[in-house]
Amino acid sequence: MKRDVILLSVGLILGLIIAAVICVWKAKPGHSTVPIVAPEIAHVPTITEKLPVKTYPTLVNKKLGIPPTDKVLTSTIGTPTKRPQTVTAAIDSEGTTRLYVRTDPLPWFSRAKKQQLSMTYGVMDRAAVKRLEYRYDMLHIKQMDIGFSAEANILTNNSTHSLIGINFSYSW
Numbered sequence: 001m002k003r004d005v006i007l008l009s010v011g012l013i014l015g016l017i018i019a020a021v022i023c024v025w026k027a028k029p030g031h032s033t034v035p036i037v038a039p040e041i042a043h044v045p046t047i048t049e050k051l052p053v054k055t056y057p058t059l060v061n062k063k064l065g066i067p068p069t070d071k072v073l074t075s076t077i078g079t080p081t082k083r084p085q086t087v088t089a090a091i092d093s094e095g096t097t098r099l100y101v102r103t104d105p106l107p108w109f110s111r112a113k114k115q116q117l118s119m120t121y122g123v124m125d126r127a128a129v130k131r132l133e134y135r136y137d138m139l140h141i142k143q144m145d146i147g148f149s150a151e152a153n154i155l156t157n158n159s160t161h162s163l164i165g166i167n168f169s170y171s172w
Contacts, residue, residue, distance in 0.1 A: 040086075055071040074099050114135075
């Protein structure tokens with residue numbers, strides 16, 4: 001039993017280290033990109049206004065990953081969400097800009113692009129268990145994800161139980 005607790009602890013620490021390395025590797029900040037134009041204004045001609053415009057100094061461009069030749073009017077931090085959002089920049093008659101964020105409805109059907117690999121160390125029926133799980137979501141129907149999952153459980157006595165199946169999950 002003591003050996004199982006030590007193996008469980010070592011496995012947990014190694015799993016945390018691997019997860020931390022993957023998170024740091026994946027979280028490299030990139031440059032700002034120009035988003036897709038909202039369909040509501042995609043084909044509407046623009047108007048040139050002769051208003052004074054308030055901008056930020058060019059030293060913020062590097063921090064935001066924007067080319068130094070562009071002028072920053074405003075910036076915001078979006079909240080991570082599965083729902084699509086439309087961000088609109090507007091300017092008033094005094095030259096002050098504001099960003100408006102609208103949460104759009106989820107489409108009925110969309111292709112999912114999410115994969116997940118997880119490792120779990122735990123105790124089941126007083127025996128140490130190592131679990132490896134892979135999940136591949138293929139389709140979204142509103143807030144429901146549909147895909148495949150595979151799972152393997154390795155018990156202390158080296159017996160293995162595995163499962164391959166179709167996965168349905170609901171997110172909120």
